Amino acid sequence: MSFVARVLLCCSVVAVVCIGTLVKADPVGRDRQSSYELMSIDTKAMQDDPLSNPANFAVLDGQVLWQEAAGHKNKSCASCHGDATMSMKGVAAGFPKLSTSGRSLLNLEGRINQCRTEHQGALALPSESKLLLSLSAFVATQSKGMPITVSRDTANAAQLEAGERLFHQRLGQLNLSCAQCHAERSGQKLAGNLIPQAHPTAYPIYRLEWQSVGSLERRLRNCLTGVRAEPFAFGSKELLSLELFLAWRARGMPVESPGVRP
Numbered sequence: 001m002s003f004v005a006r007v008l009l010c011c012s013v014v015a016v017v018c019i020g021t022l023v024k025a026d027p028v029g030r031d032r033q034s035s036y037e038l039m040s041i042d043t044k045a046m047q048d049d050p051l052s053n054p055a056n057f058a059v060l061d062g063q064v065l066w067q068e069a070a071g072h073k074n075k076s077c078a079s080c081h082g083d084a085t086m087s088m089k090g091v092a093a094g095f096p097k098l099s100t101s102g103r104s105l106l107n108l109e110g111r112i113n114q115c116r117t118e119h120q121g122a123l124a125l126p127s128e129s130k131l132l133l134s135l136s137a138f139v140a141t142q143s144k145g146m147p148i149t150v151s152r153d154t155a156n157a158a159q160l161e162a163g164e165r166l167f168h169q170r171l172g173q174l175n176l177s178c179a180q181c182h183a184e185r186s187g188q189k190l191a192g193n194l195i196p197q198a199h200p201t202a203y204p205i206y207r208l209e210w211q212s213v214g215s216l217e218r219r220l221r222n223c224l225t226g227v228r229a230e231p232f233a234f235g236s237k238e239l240l241s242l243e244l245f246l247a248w249r250a251r252g253m254p255v256e257s258p259g260v261r262p
Contacts, residue, residue: 026183026249027197033186035196036256043208047260055137055206055258058130058213062138065131071122077135080119088142093255094149096244098156105159105240109136109215127234133213137204140257147254148201150247159237163245166238172229178242199250200243202259209262216243 027033036044046052066077066084081087096107099114106114112135113124125132152160167178181190182198189195203216210218217239221231232238 026179027186032199032250032253033197034199034201034253034256035261036202036259038194038196039260039262043260043262047202047256047258053206053258053260055204055213055260058134058137058204058206059141059258061130061134062136065135066138069120070116071120073119073121075120077115080115084139084142088139090143090146090149092136092140092143092257093146096150096240096247098159102155105156105237105244107216107240107243108139109133109217110235110240112136112139128215128218133204133215136215137213137258140204140255143255144257145254147252148247148250150244150251152248156244159241160244160248162237163241163243163248166242167245167249171224172227174227176227178223198246199253200246201250201253202256202261204257205259205261207261213258216246 036047039047046054050056063084069076069079077084092108095111096105097111098104099106099111104110109127109132112132116122117124125135167183170177170180178198181195186195186197200216203219204213205219206213207219217234220239220242221234224231
């Protein structure tokens with residue numbers, strides 16, 4: 001059975017199971033849990049061992065790209081930022097965030113592309129491309145173990161509130177919201193699997209189901225397809241605001257990148 005077919009089946013089960021199920025509050029504080037805790041011993045070991053973690057290939061590719069000059073300005077990431085193990089420490093933990101102009105919301109991939117176009121004179125890398133995911137994975141890894149630092153303030157309040165509304169908005173033919181599964185019924189079983197709380201602590205991640213590294217936007221689009229809704233476009237304001245809310249919801253939790261998931 002294909003991935004989409006399994007998701008549709010699972011979501012159909014949710015639509016039935018949710019009727020009459022006791023609704024609980026969104027887990028907060030110490031009740032929050034990374035989906036890492038729900039994985040099998042073997043999958044945990046795969047993430048924990050750098051020699052077994054397939055996402056580390058993307059990290060190594062990103063390390064090479066960090067040093068490569070690009071664009072008509074012939075600059076590399078290292079030309080401006082130097083040693084990533086120092087300059088990028090904690091950076092990914094603060095995304096998504098507003099651009100320096102304050103006019104747009106950027107996730108980590110968007111910030112990398114902004115650097116390429118503005119400071120390297122290079123073309124933006126396509127969403128979900130190997131090059132963009134490799135750079136993102138390399139940068140994100142520098143924050144491994146550090147707490148997510150996204151906060152609510154007057155500058156990002158509108159985008160964060162939009163993401164929160166979207167998290168609770170019922171979508172698609174199955175008429176389900178993110179919150180119904182990942183907040184109200186986290187920890188319950190869906191088609192034999194425990195429902196995670198959906199904290200974005202390990203992106204970009206290598207999903208065994210994908211057999212590749214992918215971004216949080218890719219995962220969100222999968223969920224939208226699962227509830228039979230039209231997925232928002234990569235880089236859309238809807239996905240970015242939802243990413244912002246999810247990061248704020250996971251604030252204080254440690255970054256796990258590069259992550260592995262089933």
